[in-house]
Amino acid sequence: MSILIVGTLALDTIETPTDKAEQVLGGSATYSAFAAHSFATPIAIVAVVGRDFPEQYHQILKSIKLDLSGVEISKEHDTFAWGCQYRDNLNIRDTTFTHLNALQHFSPVVPEAFNNCQVICLGNLHPQIQSDTLSQVGDASFVACDTMNYWIQETPAELIQVLKTVDCLVINDEEALQMTDEFNLFSAARKILYLGPKSLIIKKGEHGAMLFVEDQVFIIPSFPISKVKDPTGAGDAFLGAMAGSLNYERHIGLDALKRAVVYGSTVASFCVEHIGPYELLNLTQSDITKRAKQFNGVTEWPVLSVLSPLA
């Protein structure tokens, strides 16, 4: 049992209405790996960093025993760098800069020990890199895949090729609507499943997440958080925790996927409470279990048939 995470390692600059943090360790692989980390399993990252990637960040990644043999260190380029600024309500994010740097020259190499891992997370990257990764691994894995507006618009053919081969596409609501030219998420979901992925998760930020498997739908709200500090990486943390949870399932059917959505949402709720990804490293299994139980309490229905004349 193990998890392979292909994604970005980045240096982030994050501005919120109350905080500013520069050169924070970021990127989809960071958030996903940190989130999966609490689930205690071997995890490998496949990514690239540049010559400027701080030694301190190498040390952090090593300290949590990630397999980093698939992390390329470019001697010619800097690390992928990205900046963003959140508006007052933290729901609208403006990208302030994107320097691809080493990411432009990245060819994924999967460590041999992870050729037969249980779960693969294809973070948001060029669909060709996602395909190249899949071509190096065995068939048995459960493959969860993210993408973004840019790839939907610029590389639709390559993206559709990837979608045909993955078990679960995990995207946000805007991406789902853009991908299908729809206004309604349920219509969009049906179109996306038709494109090939065996299941679909649509993340809606503060409004929760929806799972689609064949004609089944599972919808959960977000865990109530009154002090959101920084939504950065919450979607990647969702993906990582999902992988952490699926890694232990004997059979990945509807209930296993529902549990993955629950744990994904739960860990994402911890992620947004702090700026940057570090707080995820402090999470214990007991923290996660405790919050998942509270979360269940928030969503659990009363018996409908006792008092109502409708029953």
Add this chain to the structure above:
Amino acid sequence: MSILIVGTLALDTIETPTDKAEQVLGGSATYSAFAAHSFATPIAIVAVVGRDFPEQYHQILKSIKLDLSGVEISKEHDTFAWGCQYRDNLNIRDTTFTHLNALQHFSPVVPEAFNNCQVICLGNLHPQIQSDTLSQVGDASFVACDTMNYWIQETPAELIQVLKTVDCLVINDEEALQMTDEFNLFSAARKILYLGPKSLIIKKGEHGAMLFVEDQVFIIPSFPISKVKDPTGAGDAFLGAMAGSLNYERHIGLDALKRAVVYGSTVASFCVEHIGPYELLNLTQSDITKRAKQFNGVTEWPVLSVLSPLA
């Protein structure tokens, strides 16, 4: 057991990307009463209509056996008229006109038979009209109250007086944020409960609804509807179905309120499938029960403890 609904009877003009309907029977009292109607109980409307209110609409209201003795018919003014236009995604609505007409001269008179009703719905009206209604009824009732941006901004003192006396405020997410100057709905909810209402329901349209009672939170998504035709009146239908459900509860505690949110959401989901309010009159208890069960299936969690190492 009976329900009193104070609100508007209106002539609506509704434009959606695919339809246009003029002079439709509308208003908060119409949608709330039609929604409550399926729950088979005596219902009175307190409202005003004008000299132009079509005889055909009088007949519709009479045909479903509403007590209309509290509906004033103005001989000097026309009926409240309101027009709106929805944008492509049906989530953004522009008001095209508002003619208050007879509504400007409205003093509510509660029919004597409803002085001791079980549930009162104070539809979105001037807070003074809401207070005047409450001063005419007994204490035993459960009072649910709606409001809107306009009253929050223009008559805050009168609104706060009403809030101190009601059992449940039922508003949408924008209104909750505006009322409290917050960006976060959970922080907003805490502030609103502090103002006086014993409980609070925040409706989030396609994203569901949240119930707050003391320190308890209950959140449900919206029932999946892929063909939304017209969101007009969905919030009022929610309120009416809520009242219909609460009318049968022996004790209105947390579980009863949760059931009210479930039935409110379920009936609202039927409302948005058709333009105007008429389809609500075709709803049977069996339609509602059936959809509520499907809805439960969409939100029900799997057991978390069986397969996960976190338990």
